[in-house]
Amino acid sequence: KAGVTQTPRYLIKTRGQQVTLSCSxxxxxxxxxxxxxxxxxxxQFLFEYFSETQRNKGNFPGRFxxxxxxxxxxEMNVSTLELGDSALYLCASSQDxxxxxxxxxGPGTRLTVL
Amino acid sequence: xxQVTQSPEALRLQEGESSSLNCSYTVSGLRGLFWxxxxxxxxxxxxxxxxxxxxxxxxxxxxxxxxxxxxxLHITAPKPEDSATYLCAVRAGSNDYKLSFxxxxxxxxxx
Numbered sequence: 001k002a003g004v005t006q007t008p009r010y011l012i013k014t015r016g017q018q019v020t021l022s023c024s025x026x027x028x029x030x031x032x033x034x035x036x037x038x039x040x041x042x043x044q045f046l047f048e049y050f051s052e053t054q055r056n057k058g059n060f061p062g063r064f065x066x067x068x069x070x071x072x073x074x075e076m077n078v079s080t081l082e083l084g085d086s087a088l089y090l091c092a093s094s095q096d097x098x099x100x101x102x103x104x105x106g107p108g109t110r111l112t113v114l
Numbered sequence: 115x116x117q118v119t120q121s122p123e124a125l126r127l128q129e130g131e132s133s134s135l136n137c138s139y140t141v142s143g144l145r146g147l148f149w150x151x152x153x154x155x156x157x158x159x160x161x162x163x164x165x166x167x168x169x170x171x172x173x174x175x176x177x178x179x180x181x182x183x184x185x186x187l188h189i190t191a192p193k194p195e196d197s198a199t200y201l202c203a204v205r206a207g208s209n210d211y212k213l214s215f216x217x218x219x220x221x222x223x224x225x
Contacts, residue, residue, distance in 0.1 A: 004157070006157075033212065035213075042215055042216070042217050042218070043158075043201070043203075043213075043215040044215075045212035045213070045214075048211055048212065055211065056211040056212065058212065090157050090158070092213075097211075098205075098210075098211050098212065098213075099145065099205065099210035099211050100145075102148070102160055102163060103160075103213060104160055105150070105157035105158045105159070105160075106157050107155075107156055107157045108155075108156070108157045110155075
């Protein structure tokens, strides 16, 4: 079974721009969660989607948003990029509820903001 | 707020030299403790889930154990390919929709 895929793998943007990252979950998985990983803060939860609805959100500003499509694929968007947004953005999928099911991570998208 | 603390931050081992990593946690209502392995530039790879004190899981040279306050990841006779960052995460209480991660332990195994 194919794992979680994320595109693109690398991105370089400048301050003020916006960016969209994409995630395709494991086949049959309906929940997608997004995490940000930085050397200083480690892995932090951004938000979780299930059946095209955002169920939970972490403590990030409104510049961070996402959506999920009917085929469970998900995108996250960051508007008005800041230098501090440079990070590895990870997508994780689980079969149904992340409160009961194991989350499997994709390879991540490395975002660099200049 | 859930707290997860991993120690040591870094561990350098000789091939064959067994050791243990520690993950201590302070949470309200543990719903699961997870171990992941992360290689540089890659996403975390799932290793184990532990649910209750006394539980143990094994996979090749790795063995995870759980008590009421901490978990240990034992690496027996490590090989260079075991070099990675090992992450501990908890799912707990009303925040059970997300994983709360520790900072990780970076293990380097020299041949």
